[in-house]
Amino acid sequence: KQEVTQIPAALSVPEGENLVLNCSFTDSAIYNLQWFRQDPGKGLTSLLLIQSSQREQTSGRLNASLDKSSGRSTLYIAASQPGDSATYLCAVPGSPTSGTYKYIFGTGTRLKVLA
Amino acid sequence: DADVTQTPRNRITKTGKRIMLECSQTKGHDRMYWYRQDPGLGLRLIYYSFDVKDINKGEISDGYSVSRQAQAKFSLSLESAIPNQTALYFCATSAGTGGNTGELFFGEGSRLTVL
Numbered sequence: 001k002q003e004v005t006q007i008p009a010a011l012s013v014p015e016g017e018n019l020v021l022n023c024s025f026t027d028s029a030i031y032n033l034q035w036f037r038q039d040p041g042k043g044l045t046s047l048l049l050i051q052s053s054q055r056e057q058t059s060g061r062l063n064a065s066l067d068k069s070s071g072r073s074t075l076y077i078a079a080s081q082p083g084d085s086a087t088y089l090c091a092v093p094g095s096p097t098s099g100t101y102k103y104i105f106g107t108g109t110r111l112k113v114l115a
Numbered sequence: 116d117a118d119v120t121q122t123p124r125n126r127i128t129k130t131g132k133r134i135m136l137e138c139s140q141t142k143g144h145d146r147m148y149w150y151r152q153d154p155g156l157g158l159r160l161i162y163y164s165f166d167v168k169d170i171n172k173g174e175i176s177d178g179y180s181v182s183r184q185a186q187a188k189f190s191l192s193l194e195s196a197i198p199n200q201t202a203l204y205f206c207a208t209s210a211g212t213g214g215n216t217g218e219l220f221f222g223e224g225s226r227l228t229v230l
Contacts, residue, residue, distance in 0.1 A: 031214065032216075034219060041203075041224070043205060043222055102216065107157040
């Protein structure tokens with residue numbers, strides 16, 4: 001059964017810092033991994049999708065890496081800004097036994113960037 | 116306009132009432148999903164549909180039913196609402212094929228409160 005863990009659960013940093021959010025998963029037989037951002041009471045916005053054949057993906061100040069063999073992904077945020085304050089979720093497809101057709105979500109890292 | 120639209124955005128109802136949450140999408144995706152989000156529990160899959168004639172239960176389908184009226188429309192019903200169904204509900208779509216779910220796109224969410 002695929003399980004997804006995100007550490008830390010909450011993070012508070014001063015503006016301008018570079019930071020890393022972690023996501024680990026138990027079943028490495030995945031097609032892809034997706035990172036989302038969620039603002040309070042809002043929907044999930046897709047940030048990056050990494051295919052299993054890729055090691056990393058970049059979008060602006062965001063860089064996500066994927067290491068399938070160790071069951072880990074990291075989301076790197078460069079030069080953080082107060083507008084980056086949100087909850088960041090990672091999601092991976094389920095295992096072949098539980099169903100690869102559905103995503104399993106971590107409970108997220110709540111990020112606060114202080115001005 | 117949003118690619119994935121949910122209505123209503125907020126709803127307060129009483130125990131025992133029938134409630135329908137609607138989702139429509141303009142992305143042209145075949146796959147649609149209903150998720151529920153509760154604090155501390157993350158997102159959990161209620162139902163999913165891979166095409167108009169395909170409906171499947173997710174991990175927490177008890178007390179819910181769905182209807183896929185068209186490729187672009189997927190509605191979630193609570194036949195007799197109960198207080199522990201108070202949550203934030205999300206519709207999502209993807210263009211996956213086979214076992215590869217593909218990138219998920221979410222609506223803004225429907226906040227349901229059952230008194």
